[in-house]
Amino acid sequence: MSLVPWCDGRDGMYxxxxxxxxxxxxxxxxxxxxxxxxxxxxxxxxxxxxxxPLLPFNDVTVDNQ
Amino acid sequence: MAATTDHEEHTDAxxxxxxxxxxxxxxxxxxxxxxxxxxxxxxxxLGLFVAYSLWWTNVIADREADKQGDKVRDxxxxxxxxxxxxxxxxxxxxxxxxxxxxxxxxxxxxxxxLLNNGIAGYYTNPVKSAxxxxxxxxxxxAAHRDGHGAKFxxxxxxxxxxxxxxxTKDDWYVYKVYATLPETSKYxxxxxxxxxxxxxxxxxxxxxxxxxCTPVYTSRYRYVVWGELDRVEKVDADRTPPAELR
Numbered sequence: 662m663s664l665v666p667w668c669d670g671r672d673g674m675y676x677x678x679x680x681x682x683x684x685x686x687x688x689x690x691x692x693x694x695x696x697x698x699x700x701x702x703x704x705x706x707x708x709x710x711x712x713x714p715l716l717p718f719n720d721v722t723v724d725n726q
Numbered sequence: 727m728a729a730t731t732d733h734e735e736h737t738d739a740x741x742x743x744x745x746x747x748x749x750x751x752x753x754x755x756x757x758x759x760x761x762x763x764x765x766x767x768x769x770x771x772l773g774l775f776v777a778y779s780l781w782w783t784n785v786i787a788d789r790e791a792d793k794q795g796d797k798v799r800d801x802x803x804x805x806x807x808x809x810x811x812x813x814x815x816x817x818x819x820x821x822x823x824x825x826x827x828x829x830x831x832x833x834x835x836x837x838x839x840l841l842n843n844g845i846a847g848y849y850t851n852p853v854k855s856a857x858x859x860x861x862x863x864x865x866x867x868a869a870h871r872d873g874h875g876a877k878f879x880x881x882x883x884x885x886x887x888x889x890x891x892x893x894t895k896d897d898w899y900v901y902k903v904y905a906t907l908p909e910t911s912k913y914x915x916x917x918x919x920x921x922x923x924x925x926x927x928x929x930x931x932x933x934x935x936x937x938x939c940t941p942v943y944t945s946r947y948r949y950v951v952w953g954e955l956d957r958v959e960k961v962d963a964d965r966t967p968p969a970e971l972r
Binding site: 673674675701704705709712713714717718719720721722723724 | 759760762763764767771774775778779782783836838841849851852868869870871872873874878910911912913914915917918937938939943944945946948950
């Protein structure tokens with residue numbers, strides 16, 4: 662059982678991830694931070710640069726298209 | 727990090743007091759719980775996207791612009807002949823005191839890829855821009871309003887009479903703003919014409935046109951500022967800037 666009472670037996674994706682992470686609470690917390698940073702990295706490095714041109718926020722030129 | 731929801735709490739309340747709550751109270755509770763987490767996740771991702779657009783792109787664009795600007799200045803210092811023709815690295819720097827954003831490297835072209843490096847570009851398409859040293863014509867530029875260096879963010883601060891100074895290897899071209907168009911269609915390529923009639927001018931001259939998007943944070947319309955050449959000063963040995971920049 663998890664050592665964190667407020668997370669005991671909760672459902673959902675984040676609860677599931679917390680449960681399958683190995684180690685005690687501190688190791689779980691550390692791994693969580695690493696996972697979060699990895700997700701943020703992938704978003705900033707790959708997903709957002711891909712998505713940005715598809716959104717109409719940054720066209721600055723006048724043209725006839 | 728476990729962002730959990732409390733939806734299942736009422737579903738199994740009376741039966742099992744403080745006993746270890748087993749996960750889930752049925753398919754509905756599970757569905758609600760998963761949906762809630764997805765919504766939280768979507769909110770976080772959108773928040774991160776805002777941070778990315780308005781902050782991170784500026785960080786990397788400014789870094790890149792500094793690097794490319796330094797390269798141009800190095801070339802000038804090394805004196806490799808007429809830089810005015812060497813358009814690949816950039817033709818010079820734009821200084822707009824009213825925008826309070828230092829110097830902006832200007833390169834050829836206005837593709838998104840280029841402008842994302844935190845620079846301004848002069849138009850090659852749909853209307854070919856003139857260059858400052860040309861006898862007549864319109865030197866037309868575009869840069870980002872937000873993100874990617876946001877070099878023209880403060881374009882709305884420009885008023886009639888404000889200076890726009892373009893620095894090349896050998897000359898300072900001092901332009902004065904004479905007309906602004908706070909909102910126009912993004913198809914309004916007439917704004918870039920050699921003689922921009924919309925600005926009120928009808929005779930050929932040496933004009934400069936700045937374009938970017940407006941309102942801020944969107945691209946619905948375009949903001950246009952026109953200036954005309956006031957004078958040209960030779961660059962001296964110390965690169966003393968003209969009075970407008972001091």
